[in-house]
Amino acid sequence: MTERCRILIVYYSRTGTTRRVAELLASELDADIEPIRERAGPGSRDGARGYVRSVIDALCHRRAAVMPALLDVAAYDLVVVGAPVWAGGACAPVRAWLESNGGQIRHLALFCCEGARGSGTALKQMSEAAGKTPLAACVISGSDLYRRRDADKRDAFAQKIRQRMAARRETEWLV
Numbered sequence: 331m332t333e334r335c336r337i338l339i340v341y342y343s344r345t346g347t348t349r350r351v352a353e354l355l356a357s358e359l360d361a362d363i364e365p366i367r368e369r370a371g372p373g374s375r376d377g378a379r380g381y382v383r384s385v386i387d388a389l390c391h392r393r394a395a396v397m398p399a400l401l402d403v404a405a406y407d408l409v410v411v412g413a414p415v416w417a418g419g420a421c422a423p424v425r426a427w428l429e430s431n432g433g434q435i436r437h438l439a440l441f442c443c444e445g446a447r448g449s450g451t452a453l454k455q456m457s458e459a460a461g462k463t464p465l466a467a468c469v470i471s472g473s474d475l476y477r478r479r480d481a482d483k484r485d486a487f488a489q490k491i492r493q494r495m496a497a498r499r500e501t502e503w504l505v
């Protein structure tokens with residue numbers, strides 16, 4: 331009997347879109363899930379002030395202070411990381427989390443939620459922060475949500491992850 335592939339989904343979400351995608355993916359992939367939590371500090375990300383702070387953090391590549399992961403990242407075969415696009419790049423809390431935890435990730439997959447643009451740079455920044463190339467990536471845009479294309483994109487992403495992990499496991503068995 332083959333052992334079940336252990337998958338962890340980690341995400342940051344300011345307004346709930348990335349969280350929703352992460353939760354649906356977790357149920358589709360039978361994965362554990364953990365939100366990235368920021369340390370309590372002087373500034374929040376709520377309201378107009380929080381929005382501006384988030385834009386500045388993203389543009390200036392300021393390192394956000396994030397809490398250590400609660401689950402043991404190294405115990406998973408695959409970690410899927412999800413982030414909203416901020417100011418044409420990856421949101422600051424996800425970059426910080428990947429910089430801290432990327433070394434413990436065996437296999438990585440990435441997804442982004444964007445209004446309309448910036449996901450290409452965001453995915454590149456996430457991959458660089460982790461120090462790993464993702465085996466699959468997915469972008470959900472505002473127009474995907476509006477036109478109800480998000481479920482198809484999520485399904486295709488989940489299927490690609492399953493296929494690529496199965497192929498990697500076969501290779502790992504052979505060596």
Ligand SMILES: Cc1cc2nc3c(=O)[nH]c(=O)nc-3n(C[C@H](O)[C@H](O)[C@H](O)COP(=O)(O)O)c2cc1C
Nearest residue numbers: 343344345346347348414415416417418445446447
């Ligand atoms: C600070 C900030 C900057 C943003 N910058 C962009 C951007 O450059 N490009 C874009 O398409 N969407 C941008 N957005 C929109 C979000 O990426 C999009 O609404 C996403 O779905 C939000 O995810 P969340 O609800 O999980 O926080 C920005 C949102 C915020 C809060």
